[in-house]
Amino acid sequence: MDKIRKEVFLEGLQVEEEGLSPVQRKRLLRPRPRTTVKPLSRKRRAATARKDRVWEYGVIPYEIDGNFSGAHKALFKQAMRHWENFTCVKFVERVPSEHPNFIVFTERPCGCCSFVGKRGNGPQAISIGKNCDKFGIVVHELGHVVGFWHEHTRPDRDNHVLIVRDNIMTGQEYNFNKLTEEEVNSLGLPYDYDSIMHYARNTFSKGTYLDTIQPTDYGKNKRRPEIGQRLRLSEGDIAQTNLLYKCQRCGRTHQENSATITSPISRHESERCEWRIMATHGERIVLNITDLDLYKSENCRSDYLEVRDGYWHKSPLLGKFCGSKRSYEPIISTGSRMLLTYITSMKGAGHKGFVAHYEAVCGGNIFVDEGGHLESPNYPEDYQHNKECIWKLTAPRDYQVAVKFHSFEVEKHDNCFYDYVEILDGHDPDSKVIGKYCGYKLPPDVHSTGNQLLIKFVSDGSVQKAGFSAAYMKEYDECSLTDHGCEQQCVNTLGGYECACRIGFELHSDNKHCEDACGGTLEAPNGALTSPSFPDLYPGDKTCVWEIIAPPQYRITLNFTHFDLEGNNVCSQYKFKLNYLQNFIYEILLDSSD
Numbered sequence: 001m002d003k004i005r006k007e008v009f010l011e012g013l014q015v016e017e018e019g020l021s022p023v024q025r026k027r028l029l030r031p032r033p034r035t036t037v038k039p040l041s042r043k044r045r046a047a048t049a050r051k052d053r054v055w056e057y058g059v060i061p062y063e064i065d066g067n068f069s070g071a072h073k074a075l076f077k078q079a080m081r082h083w084e085n086f087t088c089v090k091f092v093e094r095v096p097s098e099h100p101n102f103i104v105f106t107e108r109p110c111g112c113c114s115f116v117g118k119r120g121n122g123p124q125a126i127s128i129g130k131n132c133d134k135f136g137i138v139v140h141e142l143g144h145v146v147g148f149w150h151e152h153t154r155p156d157r158d159n160h161v162l163i164v165r166d167n168i169m170t171g172q173e174y175n176f177n178k179l180t181e182e183e184v185n186s187l188g189l190p191y192d193y194d195s196i197m198h199y200a201r202n203t204f205s206k207g208t209y210l211d212t213i214q215p216t217d218y219g220k221n222k223r224r225p226e227i228g229q230r231l232r233l234s235e236g237d238i239a240q241t242n243l244l245y246k247c248q249r250c251g252r253t254h255q256e257n258s259a260t261i262t263s264p265i266s267r268h269e270s271e272r273c274e275w276r277i278m279a280t281h282g283e284r285i286v287l288n289i290t291d292l293d294l295y296k297s298e299n300c301r302s303d304y305l306e307v308r309d310g311y312w313h314k315s316p317l318l319g320k321f322c323g324s325k326r327s328y329e330p331i332i333s334t335g336s337r338m339l340l341t342y343i344t345s346m347k348g349a350g351h352k353g354f355v356a357h358y359e360a361v362c363g364g365n366i367f368v369d370e371g372g373h374l375e376s377p378n379y380p381e382d383y384q385h386n387k388e389c390i391w392k393l394t395a396p397r398d399y400q401v402a403v404k405f406h407s408f409e410v411e412k413h414d415n416c417f418y419d420y421v422e423i424l425d426g427h428d429p430d431s432k433v434i435g436k437y438c439g440y441k442l443p444p445d446v447h448s449t450g451n452q453l454l455i456k457f458v459s460d461g462s463v464q465k466a467g468f469s470a471a472y473m474k475e476y477d478e479c480s481l482t483d484h485g486c487e488q489q490c491v492n493t494l495g496g497y498e499c500a501c502r503i504g505f506e507l508h509s510d511n512k513h514c515e516d517a518c519g520g521t522l523e524a525p526n527g528a529l530t531s532p533s534f535p536d537l538y539p540g541d542k543t544c545v546w547e548i549i550a551p552p553q554y555r556i557t558l559n560f561t562h563f564d565l566e567g568n569n570v571c572s573q574y575k576f577k578l579n580y581l582q583n584f585i586y587e588i589l590l591d592s593s594d
Contacts, residue, residue: 054244058089060091060092060102061099061101063104064104070405070407074466078380082135084278086233087238087242088247088253088276090276090312103126104126111127113127114127114141116148118147128141139196140230149197151199154184155179157191158178159191160217162214167210168204169204187240190236192240194225194235198229201227201228247274248273250264250271250342254277254278257359258358259358261340262356263305263355271342271343272342273340274339281373282336284334285361286331286360287358288327289305291354292321292322294324294354295345295347296324303345303347305342306320306343308339315337318338365391366392368394368399371474374391377457378467382464383419383459383467384459386459386461387457387459388459389458390454390455391456392427393454399474401472402475402494402495403447404470404494406442407468408439408468410465411464416438419463422458425453427452427454434448475495487499488502488505499514504517504530516533517532518542519544519545
């Protein structure tokens with residue numbers, strides 16, 4: 001496992017070439033003394049040969065910065081699911097009490113950059129800049145997180161590629177240095193031209209058509225292999241990950257809506273298999289064991305099928321089975337993941353094993369305490385045909401249920417007749433409809449009037465889209481408290497509150513108090529203006545400028561309803577471009593001109 005890709009080392013991060021802006025790229029192409037560039041020592045970076053850089057049990061907790069759009073978050077989840085689908089690596093949303101070390105999807109000045117492996121000292125950045133928000137590039141960056149350097153830095157790379165140093169940008173030569181066996185462990189696997197972690201032929205090149213790296217080991221009469229693909233994990237990437245994280249060769253990850261799982265045929269030897277079932281937020285997994293024939297030991301110690309309510313061996317146990325039986329009660333997860341572990345010993349020879357079928361089901365009752373997420377089935381991939389999901393959310397007494405959508409893409413129709421999301425203010429089907437949504441525009445934030453809310457998702461048998469992702473939380477009207485601290489007005493928001501001011505005032509920098517304000521640009525067809533503090537006395541040392549803008553072919557009419565200013569006949573002390581006034585209120589009307 002020895003991989004890295006186009007990058008500059010910067011404060012422990014690896015910077016990808018795609019993340020460089022045109023200006024940064026031009027700067028790199030300017031001639032300059034090589035002594036001005038001193039890359040940081042890679043020995044201080046994480047490397048795949050170091051066991052402390054491997055994530056424990058293959059669990060990689062993550063957070064996503066709130067500044068990313070719903071589309072970006074969906075892209076990150078797609079890339080993580082791609083890794084999970086072919087390996088035993090598990091990307092899970094971070095729980096602070098359980099995950100001291102985690103990655104953070106963010107945007108740094110480096111553009112595309114990531115640490116290699118686990119740093120082990122808290123949060124670590126995976127930066128996805130403006131030019132990096134593509135599926136293959138995110139999959140590549142996650143490869144660094146998993147623990148891979150670029151393929152061309154392997155200790156044995158000279159047997160497979162030629163580095164053309166004369167074509168490399170000045171100052172970027174160190175990105176083509178070869179790593180040592182102390183830094184990189186290839187785990188005995190062959191060099192992989194097809195790796196998603198491999199440089200392209202012209203990475204950090206002085207010119208598009210100048211190669212910086214050329215394959216050499218591809219035999220006579222064979223076409224030179226392409227390098228630098230950013231489409232999907234290669235077979236070598238998958239094999240190397242499964243070796244690095246000691247994934248069980250028996251079993252796999254299931255992301256389908258439903259599937260049948262069958263134990264392997266016994267070969268008169270011990271076996272350990274692991275099946276990881278993944279659904280989306282808002283779905284549960286229903287498992288039916290339809291046939292079981294295992295060696296029966298005391299308390300199922302030697303041969304057994306174990307089912308856990310989560311993603312790893314520390315998740316709550318749902319059941320442990322051995323012996324012979326043809327049917328069991330359905331086993332239902334509380335969340336969107338389930339883990340099946342199958343253990344056999346030499347004693348199990350002659351037993352058939354088991355057959356089980358699972359299905360991901362959406363909807364259900366949700367108690368809203370700490371908050372959580374809901375997603376349409378199969379999100380961020382397209383939802384399935386003919387689905388109906390009903391979630392009934394309940395908050396504690398004296399709280400409301402609030403919902404905020406992060407991503408929304410549902411078949412569009414003027415009346416939302418085909419696919420839609422409907423929200424009711426209560427659990428009863430006759431409850432007031434808060435909204436019915438479809439299309440591509442994010443629905444507004446919503447909250448219940450009581451402590452119950454119902455969300456219904458419906459799809460028909462035709463068009464499929466990516467669906468939605470939303471967060472739910474318990475909501476309390478903080479403005480009802482007497483100590484909210486707002487001087488004039490309190491505005492309740494989801495998860496909090498904010499202060500506001502009356503007309504003629506603006507919010508102070510402390511976000512609590514109000515101060516006199518005036519001026520601004522007005523484009524509404526009608527409205528009213530007041531001097532600061534009206535009808536009270538206006539303050540001193542104030543300059544107010546209003547710009548009133550009407551559409552073409554319209555003129556503006558001002559009608560003063562109150563006027564009380566200090567001044568003399570020539571109004572030399574108080575100046576106003578339209579009139580000389582100070583304490584006033586007037587109405588604005590826009591009239592169509594001939």
